[in-house]
Amino acid sequence: MPTTFITGGTVVSATGRTAADILVDGERIAALLEPGSTVLGTDLARTADTVIDATGKYVVPGGIDAHTHMSMPFGGTTASDDFETGTRAAAWGGTTTIIDFAVQKFGERLQDSLATWHEMAAGQCAIDYGFHQIVGDVNDASLQALRGLPDEGITSYKLFMAYPGVFYSDDAQILRAMQTGASTGLMTMMHAENGPAIDVLVGQLLEQGKTDPYYHGIARAWQLEEEATHRAIMLADLTGAPLYVVHVSAKQAVAQVASARDRGRNVFGETCPQYLYLSLEEQLGAPGFEGAKWVCSTPLRSRAEHHQDHMWQALRTNDIQMVATDHCPFCMKGQKDMGVGDFSKIPNGIGSVEHRMDLMYQGVVEGRISLERWVEITSTTPARMFGLYGRKGVLAPGADADVVIYDPNGHTSIGLGKTHHMNMDHSAWEGFEIDGHVDTVLSRGKVVVDAGEYLGRKGDGRFVRRDPCQYLI
Ligand code: DUC
Ligand code: ZN
Ligand code: ZN
Numbered sequence: 001m002p003t004t005f006i007t008g009g010t011v012v013s014a015t016g017r018t019a020a021d022i023l024v025d026g027e028r029i030a031a032l033l034e035p036g037s038t039v040l041g042t043d044l045a046r047t048a049d050t051v052i053d054a055t056g057k058y059v060v061p062g063g064i065d066a067h068t069h070m071s072m073p074f075g076g077t078t079a080s081d082d083f084e085t086g087t088r089a090a091a092w093g094g095t096t097t098i099i100d101f102a103v104q105k106f107g108e109r110l111q112d113s114l115a116t117w118h119e120m121a122a123g124q125c126a127i128d129y130g131f132h133q134i135v136g137d138v139n140d141a142s143l144q145a146l147r148g149l150p151d152e153g154i155t156s157y158k159l160f161m162a163y164p165g166v167f168y169s170d171d172a173q174i175l176r177a178m179q180t181g182a183s184t185g186l187m188t189m190m191h192a193e194n195g196p197a198i199d200v201l202v203g204q205l206l207e208q209g210k211t212d213p214y215y216h217g218i219a220r221a222w223q224l225e226e227e228a229t230h231r232a233i234m235l236a237d238l239t240g241a242p243l244y245v246v247h248v249s250a251k252q253a254v255a256q257v258a259s260a261r262d263r264g265r266n267v268f269g270e271t272c273p274q275y276l277y278l279s280l281e282e283q284l285g286a287p288g289f290e291g292a293k294w295v296c297s298t299p300l301r302s303r304a305e306h307h308q309d310h311m312w313q314a315l316r317t318n319d320i321q322m323v324a325t326d327h328c329p330f331c332m333k334g335q336k337d338m339g340v341g342d343f344s345k346i347p348n349g350i351g352s353v354e355h356r357m358d359l360m361y362q363g364v365v366e367g368r369i370s371l372e373r374w375v376e377i378t379s380t381t382p383a384r385m386f387g388l389y390g391r392k393g394v395l396a397p398g399a400d401a402d403v404v405i406y407d408p409n410g411h412t413s414i415g416l417g418k419t420h421h422m423n424m425d426h427s428a429w430e431g432f433e434i435d436g437h438v439d440t441v442l443s444r445g446k447v448v449v450d451a452g453e454y455l456g457r458k459g460d461g462r463f464v465r466r467d468p469c470q471y472l473i
Contacts, residue, residue, distance in 0.1 A: 001026030002049040004445060007055025008035065008043045009405060011395055013061070014376035023048070023057060024401040027444040030395055050447070052440060054405050058373050062355045062402030062443065063396050064129075064382035067246060067270060067324030070100050071120055075347035076338065080329045081426075083124035085263045085423040086353055086411040089124045091420045091456050093354035093439040093450045096402035097392055097464065099130040099382075101158060106137045107168070110145035113319040114152065118463070127443050127459030128402075130386070132189060133157040138164070138173035152422045153465025155387050156187035158246070161228045162195035162297060164295065171235065178241035183208075185468045187386070188241045189448040192228035193220060193254075193298055202344045213291030216343045217280040217299040222250035222307075223299055229253040233267055237386025242266035242472055243387065247326045249275040249298040251310035266472055268385060269320040273352055274428070276311050279303035292336040293428050296326065312368045315377060322381040324358055327353035331425040335411065350428040354420055358412050358434040365435045387467030401445040410437025421454075 004024040011020040011032065012273050021037070023030045023044055031059070047050055070086040072079040082091065083100075086154045090098055102117035104110045114133060122130055133149055135142055135157050146157060159174055160167035174190075179188075201219040201266070229245055233256055234244035248254055248269045260267035274294070280302045283294040294300055301307035314320040328349025330336050339346030352359070360378050363369045369377070382391025391400050412418060412434040441449040447468065448456030 004052065004401070004442070005044045005048035006052045006054050006405065007405065008060055009057050009059035011059045012371055012375050013395065014380040016191045017374060021165060022395060022403065024442070025434065026443050027036040027401060029397055029399050029401050032395065052405065054264070054470050056407070056409065057439060058371070058406040058408060059395065060273065060404050060406055062404050063094050063378045064097045064392055065090060065095045065353055065356055066322070066382040067325050067326050068098045068100045068353055068384055069326070069328040069349065070105065072328050074328065074349065075345065076369040076408045077335050077347050078421045079349060080331050081304055081327070081351065083121040083129070086327065087129065087461055088454065088456065089158065089354040089421040091391065091441055091443065092160040092438070092454065093359040094404040094406065094441055095127065095353060096441065096443045097128045097130070097388065098353070099132055101134045102131045103134045104136045104142065108137065109134065110142045119126065121463070123459045126448060126456040126458055127461040128464045130464045130466050135159055135169070135177060135216045137171050138177050141262055143176060146177070146180050146186065147184050149186060149467070150184065151259040153463070155185065155466045155468045156189055156244070157181065158189035158191065160195070160197060160298055161232065162191055162193040162303060164195045164199055168195050171231070174232070174235050175239065178235055178239040182239050182241040187244050188236065189244045189246055190232045191247070192225060192232050192245050194224040194228045197224050206342060206344065209284055210343050211343055212341050213289065213295050213346060214280070214285045216286045216295045216346065220299045222301065224254055225250045226252035226256060235263070235289055236267065237265060242469060244268045244270065246270050247275070248305065248320060249301050254310060255321055261319070268471070270322055270324050271311050271315065271320050272324060272326050273356055274300060274350060276363070277359065279308065279346065284357045287342040289337070289340055292339060292346045293332065293426055294352045295336070295348055295349045296328070296351060297341065297449070299314065309325055312363065316369055316373065318423060321377070322385060323356065323375050323377045324382065325352040325356050327351055329422055329424045333425055350374040351422045351424050352428065354422055355414055355429050357438060358436060359429070359432070361406065362434050366448050384470040387469060390471050401442050403442040406437060407437045407439045411435060412437050
């Protein structure tokens, strides 16, 4: 097996940092060594097939983005990144595993939707990928099929309390699904917004002529996120289902998650970079139709109400456990522009899969989180949450050699065209400057990005079977 020796760097984990060299043998990490040490008299810096000089750089486990939607059908169109373009962009940004969502539409057999998603991803991915299962039609057959998911290497499923008539589940359906999830050892993931109430507000706003993207954020008020989060937690409490609340954006919803955790419940919260950096006023409220770039759900929140600062604090204190992207990009032309004159027709979603590691590292630079916490929220916790830890999320002997060499003295300017690789005609992050740079990325031992060059190949990424959540006892 070809060997790779990563030397001179500072290896950072969720619990500490140390100067160490890493020996990779084939697809896995063989050893972490004291700098300069030899193995049975062999100087690996001279004998390894590939030597990577990481002097002055951080060596961290590859990022795990546990919430992406490649080719997601939504709002009459399809997310513009497919598994090929989306995973390539992820690799560019230091993410070496995604967990995407197989989407069961209303009236479809759950098993068929999973088969479709396997077909879409197989042979296309640059990096490893797993699936969660979206249940868009909770009925007896779907519940029976849920029981088979662990055998398929899928240990989590997602319900929506939003989007009536599309993915929406009512409380009775949620209760039944959670009962099944609890007895099957599945993590219930929840999009927690009160969809029926949102639809009433949307109708009223449009009637009043309030059609701009900004009103997307007004219709999806924080009260409706807080209420749904509370309801989901209570139903989880009743059924004993572990609960993972996706894309938490409102500080009041954070408080619901934190209070459940304080009561010892298996409740977890995810946020996304957009809820840490962007706002209702500045982005959704941009002039004209520009705000459509940032129409996503849950929506961006008011900076005047300090949701963003609160979210950073929640990340630091572990009231919120991890950061994913909810990557679901749509182009302005031909997709987002379907909502000119009616914000409710703008497909929901923004693209960030390429920028998550950098954006969260900027939190380290700005003193909002520690270096170790950066690794924890972007890689180690996602691995443990979704049953990948040991193989992923850690640099240790036996783990997959998914490695990022990150230069804290480098710089990344995010913008259009050449500076991002997602299949979009704009960037939600244009103008962001990051005081750091993803230099080299290894995916299962293979260098896929190095010195500004993409060396990966579609089809190299494999489907990863997942164990149950590793936080549960
Ligand atoms: N939210 C989004 O912004 N996009 C896809 C689905 C979702 O819940
Ligand atoms: Zn969602
Ligand atoms: Zn999502």
